[in-house]
Amino acid sequence: MQKHESPLPALFAALGDPVRFAITERLLTQGAQSAGALQDVAEISAPAVSRHLKVLRNAGLVTQTVDGPRRIYAVNPQAVGQLSRWIGGHEAFWAPSLDRLAALLDEKDSTP
Amino acid sequence: MQKHESPLPALFAALGDPVRFAITERLLTQGAQSAGALQDVAEISAPAVSRHLKVLRNAGLVTQTVDGPRRIYAVNPQAVGQLSRWIGGHEAFWAPSLDRLAALLDEKDSTP
């Protein structure tokens, strides 16, 4: 039997860099784009962007498709789904606390 | 006006290390624990655990309370809430794709 190494830390690590986070948000909000179009997410060289894209791809967070001479990158919905499920799986833990906070704020107003 | 530096990359980076991810899951599933009780999340020394906890704290992902000589760590629900809101904010993007995947799988069964 094999050790189930969770892919989540890798996903988190990929998003943990500001440039890669910016790239990911761009792809999420504006849809798929070529590497060149992503050039202006930060003031860094093209090779730097390229390597960030490689990290994102290795983590499974983005996919690459080839269109002529350019490579088109898009967020992999399944990866985001994994993140969502992880957080959702712990929602029972943190959501009540937020409710409780809201309740406390309410209480402050209604029952002194 | 000040530049709104998103705290999300820092949160992601904090979770991007396997040890810190394990610590976080422990705190999520088993509740608050002392640094000593977290010792066995990995086969590393106590100072190493301590520094990971410091990173988590600096990222705002965990809180520290003092109980006599020991420090009790707990996940900060607001931080998890931030992650949840980020993903939720992009749900419109990725959730439909998952539906489409399910549809494709269905299709494979019913309409060949």
Next chain:
DNA sequence: TCGTTAATTAACGTATCGGTTAAATTGAGG
């Protein structure tokens, strides 16, 4: 086929990260 555009890979320097052991700190108690 030659040149141009798009992107990646190669090679390299520096900074940060994550681990260790040893020393310092802090609180509880005899």
Next chain:
DNA sequence: CCTCAATTTAACCGATACGTTAATTAACGA
């Protein structure tokens, strides 16, 4: 006051991460 237990801080070290510029690969049109 002295000691013990819990934890953090200090000092150090090797590996990795991220940036750069230069060179390479790949696709396309004149």
